[in-house]
Amino acid sequence: MKNLLSILISLAAILLAPAAQAQQNGIRADVPFAFVVGDRAYPAGEYVLKSALNNSGVLRIENVHEVSAIFVASNPCAEAAPSKENKLVFHRMAGRYFLYQVWTAGNLFGREFPKGRVETQLAQNHESPDVVIVAAVLTR
Numbered sequence: 001m002k003n004l005l006s007i008l009i010s011l012a013a014i015l016l017a018p019a020a021q022a023q024q025n026g027i028r029a030d031v032p033f034a035f036v037v038g039d040r041a042y043p044a045g046e047y048v049l050k051s052a053l054n055n056s057g058v059l060r061i062e063n064v065h066e067v068s069a070i071f072v073a074s075n076p077c078a079e080a081a082p083s084k085e086n087k088l089v090f091h092r093m094a095g096r097y098f099l100y101q102v103w104t105a106g107n108l109f110g111r112e113f114p115k116g117r118v119e120t121q122l123a124q125n126h127e128s129p130d131v132v133i134v135a136a137v138l139t140r
Helices: 002-016 021-025 117-124
Strands: 027-031 035-037 040-042 045-051 058-063 069-073 075-078 087-093 096-103 109-112 130-135
Touching: 027 087, 027 130, 087 117, 096 117
Parallel strands: 035 096
Antiparallel strands: 027 045, 035 040, 045 058, 058 069, 075 109, 087 096, 087 130, 096 109
């Protein structure tokens, strides 16, 4: 049942969510700390985030120095003013980092990742997140 729900969410994201330019081209960032997306942990390293398909909310997260990549559903998010930089936005809670959003310079729209189980539990325990920003560059 859980897998079916994940598939349905991924399909909805593919069909309904517009992709930002960064996810079509991809962005590259050197993340200096281990982090979590959803319920999966990633080691520190250089990462490329790219849309799985054009106009898709499903992003491919790849560690440049490893052979594997993972696909993660994301949601659209928006700001009143265009982003001034390419960046990954993380929430830091209880010494852990959670990938929160991906933005590209000049865009009003970015991508936001759903909270995983640990991040949700920490928020329920009234942990206030610190925002940590990692600079990124466009890639093809």
